[in-house]
Each structure stands twice: as C-alpha cells, then as structure tokens.
Amino acid sequence: MRVDGKPYRTIWVEDDGWSVGIIDQTLLPHDFVTCRLLSMEDAARAIADMLVRGAPLIGATAAYGVCLAMREDASDENLAYAYDTLFATRPTAVNLSWALDDMRKHLSDVPVGDRVATAYKRAAEICNEDVAISESIGRHGLDLVQALAAHKPAGEPVNILTHCNAGWLATVDWGTATAPIYMAHEAGIPVHVWVDETRPRNQGASLTAWELGQHGIPHTLITDNAGGHLMQHGLVDMCIVGTDRTTAQGDVCNKIGTYLKALAAQDNGVPFYVALPSTTIDWQAGNGVADIPIEQRSGEEVSHISGADEHGARKVIRISPSDTPIRNDAFDVTPARLVTGLITERGLVDANRTALAAAFPDLSDS
Amino acid sequence: MRVDGKPYRTIWVEDDGWSVGIIDQTLLPHDFVTCRLLSMEDAARAIADMLVRGAPLIGATAAYGVCLAMREDASDENLAYAYDTLFATRPTAVNLSWALDDMRKHLSDVPVGDRVATAYKRAAEICNEDVAISESIGRHGLDLVQALAAHKPAGEPVNILTHCNAGWLATVDWGTATAPIYMAHEAGIPVHVWVDETRPRNQGASLTAWELGQHGIPHTLITDNAGGHLMQHGLVDMCIVGTDRTTAQGDVCNKIGTYLKALAAQDNGVPFYVALPSTTIDWQAGNGVADIPIEQRSGEEVSHISGADEHGARKVIRISPSDTPIRNDAFDVTPARLVTGLITERGLVDANRTALAAAFPDLSDS
Numbered sequence: 001m002r003v004d005g006k007p008y009r010t011i012w013v014e015d016d017g018w019s020v021g022i023i024d025q026t027l028l029p030h031d032f033v034t035c036r037l038l039s040m041e042d043a044a045r046a047i048a049d050m051l052v053r054g055a056p057l058i059g060a061t062a063a064y065g066v067c068l069a070m071r072e073d074a075s076d077e078n079l080a081y082a083y084d085t086l087f088a089t090r091p092t093a094v095n096l097s098w099a100l101d102d103m104r105k106h107l108s109d110v111p112v113g114d115r116v117a118t119a120y121k122r123a124a125e126i127c128n129e130d131v132a133i134s135e136s137i138g139r140h141g142l143d144l145v146q147a148l149a150a151h152k153p154a155g156e157p158v159n160i161l162t163h164c165n166a167g168w169l170a171t172v173d174w175g176t177a178t179a180p181i182y183m184a185h186e187a188g189i190p191v192h193v194w195v196d197e198t199r200p201r202n203q204g205a206s207l208t209a210w211e212l213g214q215h216g217i218p219h220t221l222i223t224d225n226a227g228g229h230l231m232q233h234g235l236v237d238m239c240i241v242g243t244d245r246t247t248a249q250g251d252v253c254n255k256i257g258t259y260l261k262a263l264a265a266q267d268n269g270v271p272f273y274v275a276l277p278s279t280t281i282d283w284q285a286g287n288g289v290a291d292i293p294i295e296q297r298s299g300e301e302v303s304h305i306s307g308a309d310e311h312g313a314r315k316v317i318r319i320s321p322s323d324t325p326i327r328n329d330a331f332d333v334t335p336a337r338l339v340t341g342l343i344t345e346r347g348l349v350d351a352n353r354t355a356l357a358a359a360f361p362d363l364s365d366s
Numbered sequence: 367m368r369v370d371g372k373p374y375r376t377i378w379v380e381d382d383g384w385s386v387g388i389i390d391q392t393l394l395p396h397d398f399v400t401c402r403l404l405s406m407e408d409a410a411r412a413i414a415d416m417l418v419r420g421a422p423l424i425g426a427t428a429a430y431g432v433c434l435a436m437r438e439d440a441s442d443e444n445l446a447y448a449y450d451t452l453f454a455t456r457p458t459a460v461n462l463s464w465a466l467d468d469m470r471k472h473l474s475d476v477p478v479g480d481r482v483a484t485a486y487k488r489a490a491e492i493c494n495e496d497v498a499i500s501e502s503i504g505r506h507g508l509d510l511v512q513a514l515a516a517h518k519p520a521g522e523p524v525n526i527l528t529h530c531n532a533g534w535l536a537t538v539d540w541g542t543a544t545a546p547i548y549m550a551h552e553a554g555i556p557v558h559v560w561v562d563e564t565r566p567r568n569q570g571a572s573l574t575a576w577e578l579g580q581h582g583i584p585h586t587l588i589t590d591n592a593g594g595h596l597m598q599h600g601l602v603d604m605c606i607v608g609t610d611r612t613t614a615q616g617d618v619c620n621k622i623g624t625y626l627k628a629l630a631a632q633d634n635g636v637p638f639y640v641a642l643p644s645t646t647i648d649w650q651a652g653n654g655v656a657d658i659p660i661e662q663r664s665g666e667e668v669s670h671i672s673g674a675d676e677h678g679a680r681k682v683i684r685i686s687p688s689d690t691p692i693r694n695d696a697f698d699v700t701p702a703r704l705v706t707g708l709i710t711e712r713g714l715v716d717a718n719r720t721a722l723a724a725a726f727p728d729l730s731d732s
Contacts, residue, residue, distance in 0.1 A: 029687040197668065197686070199565060199589040205669075205686040213687055221692045223565040223668055224591050225623025229698035232625070232655050257591025259598070263629040289598050302563065302589055303571075305671050307683030315683050317673030320563070320571040321395040321579055326587045332595035 001168040001175075001182065001215050003032060009173050010052070011060050011127065013120070018071060020064045024051045025169055029210035030308040037061075040069035040082050047089040047096075053203070054170020055244050055280050056130045059099035062086045063123040066103040067116070074115040079107060091295060094245045098279045099126060127172045133277040134174035136345035141180025141240065141275060142187065144341075144348070148237050149189045157192035157218065158184070159237045161227055164198045164255035165207040166242020166275060176275040177240045178211070180343065185217050193219040194236060196227060198255060200301040200328060224257050228264035239265050239272045240343070246274070246281045248364060250336030250351030251288025256329055262338035271340040274351070278344055281356065283365050288333035299326030367534040367541075367548065367581050369398060375539050376418070377426050377493065379486070384437060386430045390417045391535055395576035396674040403427075406435035406448050413455040413462075419569070420536020421610050421646050422496045425465035428452045429489035432469040433482070440481040445473060457661060460611045464645045465492060493538045499643040500540035502711035507546025507606065507641060508553065510707075510714070514603050515555045523558035523584065524550070525603045527593055530564045530621035531573040532608020532641060542641040543606045544577070546709065551583050559585040560596060564621060566667040566694060590623050594630035605631050605638045606709070612640070612647045614730060616702030616717030617654025622695055628704035637706040640717070644710055647722065649731050654699035665692030 001008065012021045020037040026049065027033045035051070037043050043065030046052050052061045069082035083100050090096055106122045107115050148158045166177035174182060184191045193212055198204035205221055212219040222230070230236050239261055245253040252258065252274050265272035285291040303320045320326070339351035349359045357364040367374065378387045386403040392415065393399045401417070403409050409431030412418050418427045435448035449466050456462055472488045473481050514524045532543035540548060550557045559578055564570035571587055578585040588596070596602050605627055611619040618624065618640045631638035651657040669686045686692070705717035715725045723730040 030684075195690075197565070199563070199591055202685050205690075209690045210687050213690060219691070221665075221668060221686050221690050223622065223694070224589075225565055225621075225626065225698075226693070226695055228625045228629065229622060229660070229695050232699065255591075256589065256595060259594045260591065260626040260630060263594065263633055264626055267629055294595070299587075302587060305673065305683065305685065307671065307685040309681060309683055315675060315681055317671065317675055317681050317683055318396075319568050319671065319673040320587055321576050324561075324571075324575045324579060324587050325585070327592070328589070329592055329595050332591075333598065 001173060001211060003214050009127070010057050010169055011064065011172060013124070020068065022046060022052055022061065023169070025053060025207060026051055029206045030312065030314060037064065037068060039072065040065045040085065043068055044085050044089050047086070054165065055095040056171040056176070056277060057169070058090060059095035059279065060123070060127050060130060060172055062096050062099045063103050063126045066100070066107070067119040067123050070107070070115045070119045074112045079104065091293070094282050095279050102126065130172040130277070131174065133345040134171050134176060134179045137176055137275050137277070137343050138174055138179030138183040140347050141273070141343045142183040144238065144273065144343070145180050145184040145189060145191065155190060157190040159192050159194060159235055161194040161196070161230070161236045161239045161261065162208060163196040163204065163241045163258050163261055165203040167208050167211045169207050169211050170242065176277065177242045179275065180240060181217060182215065191217065193217060194227065194230060195219050195221045196224050196257070196261070197221060198257065199224055202305070203255070227261050231264050231268040231270050236270050239270060241274055243274050243276045243280055244331060245285070245292060246276055246342065247285035247288045247291065248281065248283045248356060249286050249353045250339060250342065250356060252334040252336070252339055252351070253288055253292045253331050254334065256332045259332040259334045262334040266338050272338060273341050273343050274339055275343040278346070278360055278363055281360065281363065283363060289335065292333060294332070295330040297328045297330050299328050302326045302328050367539060367577060369580050375493070376423050376535055377430065377538060379490070386434065388412060388418050388427065389535070391419060391573060392417055395572045396678065396680060403430065403434060405438065406431045406451065409434055410451050410455050413452070420531065421461040422537040422542070422643060423535070424456060425461035425645065426489070426493050426496060426538055428462050428465045429469050429492045432466070432473070433485040433489050436473070436481045436485045440478045445470065457659070460648050461645050468492065496538040496643070497540065499711040500537050500542060500545045503542055503641050503643070503709050504540055504545030504549040506713050507639070507709045508549040510604065510639065510709070511546050511550040511555060511557065521556060523556040525558050525560060525601055527560040527562070527596070527602045527605045527627065528574060529562040529570065529607045529624050529627055531569040533574050533577045535573050535577050536608065542643065543608045545641065546606060547583060548581065557583065559583060560593065560602060561585050561587045562590050562593060562623070562627070563587060564623065565590055568671070569621070593627050597630050597634040597636050602636050605636060606641055609640050609642045609646055610697060611651070611658060612642055612708065613651035613654045613657065614647065614649045614722060615652050615719045616705060616708065616722060618700040618702070618705055618717070619654055619658045619697050620700065622698050625698040625700045628700040632704050638704060639707050639709050640705055641709040644712070644726055644729055647726065647729065649729060655701065658699060660698070661696040663694045663696050665694050668692045668694050
C-alpha cells in the first residue's frame with residue numbers, strides 16, 4: 001500500500017542483499033521511520049518490542065530472523081537456538097510457530113553451506129505467499145462489500161467497523177481485515193471505516209487510522225466503547241476484524257474487545273466477519289475460551305500512554321494513580337456462534353468445525 | 367468518603383458562609399485541589415468544563431449556582447437568566463433540570479429580599495437529600511452483594527465490575543454505583559472492583575480508581591475492552607453502573623460503552639444492576655435508543671489524552687494522526703431487557719414500565 005504516495009511492503013531485503021528493512025511501527029502515527037535488522041536478535045527484539053506486529057508480519061519477520069541467524073552460524077545448534085529465541089517472543093501468535101516450523105523444515109536437510117541462500121529464498125516465498133493470501137482474502141471479502149453496496153442508495157458508503165490493526169501494517173501487504181476495504185476502494189465502491197482506537201496500545205488510533213489515511217480511504221476514529229451505540233443507530237453495515245488464532249471449531253482469538261463488538265453486532269443484526277489466512281487456524285484447539293492461553297501484558301500499557309506533545313515530541317504520560325493495580329489481558333475469544341463468516345484465502349467459510357474441515361481438508365486433522 | 371483519611375463531601379459551603387467549595391475533578395488523580403465558586407458563572411463553568419460531573423453532583427452544583435446568582439441579584443429576571451445559563455451547560459443530565467426546577471419553585475413565590483437565605487437553605491437540603499438517597503441505594507445494593515458473598519468461599523471477594531465514575535465523586539457522598547461497595551466494605555464483606563478505565567475521558571482510571579484507593583477498597587484497573595473476557599472466565603460476579611438518565615420503561619442512558627458490558631453480562635449470566643436516584647428517571651422518555659438525544663463531544667477528547675509526565679507535570683499528548691476525523695458520542699443506551707434490576711432509593715425495581723410506576727406512583731405519569 002502507499003505511504004506519501006509511494007508503494008511499500010512492511011518487510012523487505014535491503015539493497016545490500018541481506019539486511020532486512022522494516023517500519024518501526026512503535027513510532028507511528030507520529031513518525032514514519034524504517035530500520036534495518038542486522039541479526040537474529042534484532043529480529044527477536046523487533047517482534048517482542050512490537051516494532052512489527054500482526055500475525056502474518058510476525059511470521060515473516062521470524063522467517064527473516066532465521067535467515068540472519070544462518071548468516072552468522074548455519075549449524076544445527078544455531079538453527080535450534082534461533083527457533084527457540086524467536087518462538088519465545090510472542091506466545092499467542094500461531095503464525096510464529098508456523099513460520100519457524102516451515103523454515104526449519106526447509107533448512108534441516110540442506111547442507112550447512114547452502115542454508116543461507118535457502119533461508120533467504122524461503123523467507124521471500126513466505127512473504128510473497130502472504131501477499132497472495134491477502135489478495136485472495138481481499139477478493140472474497142470484496143464480494144461481501146459489493147453485495148451490501150448494492151442495497152445502498154447510490155453514492156452512500158458501506159460503513160465497515162474494524163478493531164485493532166489487521167491492516168497492511170499487520171501483514172506483508174494489503175492486510176487481512178483491510179484487504180476487502182482496499183479492494184473495494186480500488187473498485188470504486190464507496191466505503192467508510194469506523195476505526196476502534198483499540199486500547200491499551202491504540203493500534204487503531206495509531207496504525208489503522210494512519211494507514212487508511214495514507215491510502216486515502218474515508219474513515220472515522222472512535223473509542224472502543226462507541227461501536228455498540230453506532231450499531232444501535234444503523235450506522236454500521238458490517239464488521240471485519242482480524243484474528244491471531246482461530247480454533248478448528250471457528251472460535252476467534254483476537255485483540256481484547258473483539259468479543260464485545262461481536263455481541264453488539266449480533267444484538268443489532270450486523271454481519272460480523274473475521275478475515276484470516278489459514279495459517280492462523282490452530283487445528284488442535286477446539287473451545288477457544290477454554291483452550292487458548294491469553295497473553296498477560298504489563299499494566300504499564302494501561303496506566304501509561306505514549307503520544308506526541310504540542311511540539312511533535314514523543315511523550316509518555318500516566319493516566320491513573322501511581323499505585324493502582326492493573327490487569328492487562330491482550331486478547332479475548334469470540335465464540336463461533338457470534339461469527340457470521342470467516343473470510344479466508346479459499347473463500348467465505350462458516351465458523352464451524354465441519355465447514356472449516358471441508359474448506360481445508362489438507363490442513364485439518366479430520 | 368475519605369481523602370488522605372479525612373472525610374469529605376464533593377460540594378460544601380465554605381467558612382465564609384456563602385462561597386461554594388468543590389474538588390476540581392479535572393486535576394484528579396494527579397492533584398487533589400479544591401476551589402471556590404464565587405459566582406453563578408463560576409458554577410456554570412464548573413459544570414460545563416467538568417470540574418464537577420456526575421448527575422447528582424451536577425444538580426447540587428446548579429442549585430448552589432442559583433444561590434450565587436441570587437446573592438448578586440435576586441430579581442425574577444436574574445433567576446430566569448441563571449436558570450437558562452445553568453441549564454445550557456450539560457443537555458443530557460436530567461438532574462440538572464430537576465434541581466433547577468426545584469430551586470425555581472422554592473424561590474418564585476418568596477420575596478426578593480428573602481431569596482438568598484431560601485436558596486442556600488434549599489441547596490443544602492438538596493445536598494442532604496442526595497446523601498440520604500445514596501445511603502438508601504447503598505443499603506439496598508448491600509443486600510445484593512451480601513447474597514452473592516454467601517455463595518463464595520470464605521474470604522473470597524465478591525468481584526464487581528463498574529464503568530465510568532458513579533462514585534462519591536459523582537454525587538455529594540457515597541456515590542450511586544459505589545454506595546453498595548462502600549457499605550459492603552464497611553460491613554466487612556470482602557469486595558474487589560474491576561474498574562473500566564472509561565475512554566475517552568478516563569473517569570474510571572482517574573476518578574473511580576482514585577476514590578476507591580483513597581478509601582481502601584481493593585480494586586483493579588482494566589481497559590474498557592477487557593470486561594467481556596473477564597466475564598467469560600468467571601471473574602465477575604456482578605456489574606453495577608450508574609446512569610445519567612433512565613426512561614419510564616427502564617432503558618438506561620449511561621456513559622458510552624455501558625451497553626457493551628450489559629451485552630457481555632447477559633451472554634455470561636452475570637447480573638447487571640444500575641444504581642440510580644429516582645431524580646434521574648425521565649418519565650417522558652420511553653424507548654431510550656429512539657427518544658434520548660446523545661451528546662456529541664469534541665473529537666479532541668479522543669485524539670488528545672491528559673496525564674502526568676515522569677516529573678508529575680500535567681501534559682497533553684496526541685495519539686492519532688493530526689488529520690484523522692473523529693466521532694465522540696458521550697453516552698449510549700442499554701435497553702431494559704439487559705438490566706437485571708434498578709437499585710433505587712426505594713429498593714430494587716425491575717427495569718420495566720409497570721414496576722417503575724408501581725415503585726414511584728408519586729413521580730410517574732401513569
């Protein structure tokens with residue numbers, strides 16, 4: 001997608017042919033800064049400190065982390081060490097283990113001397129496959145947007161609510177939840193996006209609002225509290241969110257607060273869609289509420305907020321009393337019964353075990 | 367309730383016998399500062415700029431605003447001018463018009479020369495009546511907390527989720543939603559409060575967390591997104607929220623986001639109570655979603671956040687891109703079907719037209 005009119009991906013190999021470029025997403029929306037990963041540790045830090053985030057981009061970054069590790073030392077021991085180090089950065093993201101397993105599978109049987117070249121080739125393939133997946137999700141989601149647009153008075157936009165950032169910044173390009181939106185915009189269908197700010201890390205306010213604005217998509221920022229009210233008043237035509245992990249029965253683990261929007265969508269007859277690459281499906285998990293461990297993050301993410309002061313300088317402020325106890329669950333689980341459909345790279349799939357297994361017989365255990 | 371161990375109300379007449387003391391709640395939780403209202407315009411500004419907030423405290427402040435107006439000029443013209451000026455400060459708060467109507471009724475037939483004394487006497491009565499109402503709400507809510515505590519293992523707290531600040535800071539003392547909590551605590555029943563931070567103005571993070579902490583009530587601050595997840599995992603025993611306006615059929619207009627918590631409570635079998643003085647019932651309104659105009663506030667409340675920097679100095683930062691469009695609805699409506707019960711000064715009342723009319727035959731139109 002475009003930044004200041006120039007096309008970008010979220011991760012790329014630099015002109016030197018080996019170092020890895022990323023956007024430091026912690027500086028958005030105030031500063032657009034790219035940086036270079038020079039080592040596996042750089043890649044691990046970029047994931048852990050959320051310079052990169054979003055399930056697909058985390059996977060792609062881990063893949064390039066393995067490349068950088070092989071460049072330093074292509075031994076089996078270092079491959080295992082890189083796997084463990086990168087895996088430990090974000091326990092909830094199933095794409096992380098998928099990408100690391102994939103890299104290990106492609107490298108294990110390759111002579112040590114060929115591993116660097118093989119790793120870079122495979123990491124590039126992972127990125128291109130991710131773009132192809134996002135494009136497929138976008139095309140299938142576009143059908144849904146088009147169907148809603150057909151019932152709107154001419155020129156009136158389809159109003160789409162999204163939570164967190166499942167945008168192109170969360171993938172290699174296009175995004176997952178945003179891919180149908182970008183494709184509808186390119187197809188000339190008027191769309192307008194309600195952007196949940198997404199506390200505590202404000203990925204909606206800082207990332208989704210920024211990327212939609214850069215690409216020229218009409219949008220309005222709202223608090224996480226507002227979506228239900230907008231739905232009660234007929235101002236939301238559909239919800240599209242991403243997911244960090246989807247279970248075999250169609251339960252959706254996504255950024256905390258997603259469940260509340262799904263409840264409001266059901267209460268108001270608003271279709272609630274989840275866009276996902278099949279790599280985020282955890283075929284071993286069934287009941288998401290019971291089976292998925294939820295990452296607990298620092299209370300400082302709630303008590304302290306980062307932003308720009310009136311001079312544009314980055315400042316951190318505290319909003320709660322200094323001694324207030326805080327709990328900060330990063331994700332919640334939306335039960336499949338609240339999900340209208342899963343927009344996958346193979347089309348729209350009902351959120352249940354039978355439909356998922358039928359759509360992905362090659363991946364599911366059944 | 368206590369601040370640094372010393373009992374306070376939220377509004378009082380100073381030792382000079384006429385100026386009115388309040389807590390500047392915009393400076394909480396970082397600084398505890400009281401200030402004096404010296405004119406009707408001071409009172410109007412204190413309401414409009416939210417130095418005082420919460421339906422009952424807004425009513426009490428408006429009453430003292432009329433006192434200050436009478437002190438300057440006790441004519442009919444100035445009474446009407448004070449009424450209009452104070453009424454225009456916060457259109458949604460039904461207590462505001464209730465208190466102003468009450469003051470006008472008590473003053474209209476009084477000779478101009480007696481109006482100052484009458485006004486101060488009536489404003490003090492309004493404050494004392496509000497404290498008595500909060501105490502009644504607290505006693506009735508205490509029964510509900512006690513019933514839940516009886517089913518808990520000994521020593522385990524009753525977990526109560528609240529949204530925004532319907533605490534003693536929102537009333538003259540005790541609060542509405544918090545009154546049962548303070549009374550349970552005084553009665554030796556272990557309670558623990560989940561405090562929604564309540565974006566965009568963070569009244570939960572800055573006010574509820576502060577007042578519970580000052581009084582020694584165990585509590586944990588969470589994002590507005592988290593409550594549904596906590597309910598899914600059995601960590602919430604009941605919700606108690608306040609209301610700015612309740613309709614004759616029991617629909618509840620409260621801080622934006624309340625509706626989402628009520629949906630989650632219903633989905634998880636958690637009782638959802640609304641604590642209210644009967645003065646917040648709007649007997650003319652039926653269907654809250656259709657009938658209640660929702661205050662639209664500045665987008666800056668969403669894009670800009672105020673807090674303390676590392677030196678304790680107050681700073682305002684921007685979290686979204688500077689050109690992002692924003693919508694900021696201040697309230698939403700929770701339909702009566704999602705409300706387990708209304709905790710009023712006359713006891714627990716079902717959230718429907720028949721039960722409300724039966725509990726308040728003297729107030730309702732029926």
